[in-house]
Amino acid sequence: MLKTKVRRFGGIVLRRLGLRQPRPPSGTEFTEAIRARYRLGPDEEPTDDTERMWVEFSLSSVDRGRYAVTAMGGNGAFRGKRVIDVGCAYGGFLVAAHEAGASSVTGIDINPDLLALARLQLADHGVRGRVELRDITSPISDLGHFDIILCNDVLEHVTEPVTATANLASLVDQGGSAFFQIPNGRAVDFMLNDGHYGLFGITLLDRVRAERLWSRSYSDTYGVEHYAPLTYYLDILSRAGLAVRLINPLPEDLDDSVGDLTTKFDHLEERLAGLDLDDEDLVDELRRRGGQEIEQFRNLANRRSSSGVAAERDVIARDLWDTYGLTFWELVATKVD
Numbered sequence: 001m002l003k004t005k006v007r008r009f010g011g012i013v014l015r016r017l018g019l020r021q022p023r024p025p026s027g028t029e030f031t032e033a034i035r036a037r038y039r040l041g042p043d044e045e046p047t048d049d050t051e052r053m054w055v056e057f058s059l060s061s062v063d064r065g066r067y068a069v070t071a072m073g074g075n076g077a078f079r080g081k082r083v084i085d086v087g088c089a090y091g092g093f094l095v096a097a098h099e100a101g102a103s104s105v106t107g108i109d110i111n112p113d114l115l116a117l118a119r120l121q122l123a124d125h126g127v128r129g130r131v132e133l134r135d136i137t138s139p140i141s142d143l144g145h146f147d148i149i150l151c152n153d154v155l156e157h158v159t160e161p162v163t164a165t166a167n168l169a170s171l172v173d174q175g176g177s178a179f180f181q182i183p184n185g186r187a188v189d190f191m192l193n194d195g196h197y198g199l200f201g202i203t204l205l206d207r208v209r210a211e212r213l214w215s216r217s218y219s220d221t222y223g224v225e226h227y228a229p230l231t232y233y234l235d236i237l238s239r240a241g242l243a244v245r246l247i248n249p250l251p252e253d254l255d256d257s258v259g260d261l262t263t264k265f266d267h268l269e270e271r272l273a274g275l276d277l278d279d280e281d282l283v284d285e286l287r288r289r290g291g292q293e294i295e296q297f298r299n300l301a302n303r304r305s306s307s308g309v310a311a312e313r314d315v316i317a318r319d320l321w322d323t324y325g326l327t328f329w330e331l332v333a334t335k336v337d
Helices: 003-008 011-016 029-037 049-059 061-071 092-099 112-124 161-169 188-192 207-214 230-239 254-273 280-306 310-325
Strands: 082-086 104-109 130-133 146-152 172-183 242-246 328-335
Touching: 029 049, 029 112, 049 061, 061 092, 061 146, 061 172, 082 092, 092 104, 092 112, 092 146, 104 112, 112 130, 161 172, 161 230, 172 230, 188 254, 188 280, 207 280, 230 242, 230 328, 254 280, 254 310, 280 310
Parallel strands: 082 104, 082 146, 104 130, 146 172
Antiparallel strands: 172 328, 242 328
16 A cells, blocks of 8 residues: 555556556456445545555556566566465456466465455456465465565565565575565655555654554554565575565666755655654654654765765765665565575
8 A cells, every 4th residue: 555656657657667558357346346445436536645545556456566577577577487476465466467478376465355356356357366365474385386476565564574585485486586565664755654554754663653653543453564674675585595686777867866855854854843743752753763864864965965976976876765765675586596
């Protein structure tokens, strides 16, 4: 349910990436079920911004799956391959893998309600696939081996990420690969407005305080266990026997993009100064952690602007972008001997 990602997959962006527009599904049961899930009438649109984000996220799952296909090399990389989506949710990535020529598609998820929606999505698109209720913090090697693993917006939700990544790696066949999308809690966009719930500052907080902030606006179940740094994910995936590389493309104009970050950090500082919560501990912690991020960003940005060495300026700009600009890290991992 990540809003920055939803915005990336509109029709214009898809065309720029060279992706095909989705073929209309032959059925509409999935779309109708999503509308019913959010109690929307036939011509009714969500009035709440966060609910609108969730609806768009669910309905864009095939588009997002197509993006993952392209990021991993396009149809040629999927043709004839066995594919599993770990944390398949709405099943859109399975549809995209099938369209790309996968020989079989399998989806697993811990949420039975989402699996029911995934089955409707597969049926609407005429895709035959295996969809099962499984928990990746428990052994899953009995599912078999796969050529391609997809795992998107999942690892931040699991309570035991080391176990989860080891179990996931057990599914990768020799020579196979895995694609991960993981949200970056230090992205300034997410500090200002997180992608799961649309809340200011929540990615700055530890798990206990984050749930306390979340509970001021919501009453069901807080589902984000951690926002870990990229180095953490690289480490646990490497220890699971996967060689990992970051594949996010750089923006067309890195200098302009880094300049935009400066403006956003100024806005973050203003928001922190004007915080008005009746929880002094939350306010103090948000200002402390936010202040640390602002200081680190500005120190690095100042180093870049004062450097007389072009290569050094380029390295620092890339560091600033990877740390504070990327809302999602996109990782491709291959099985190593």
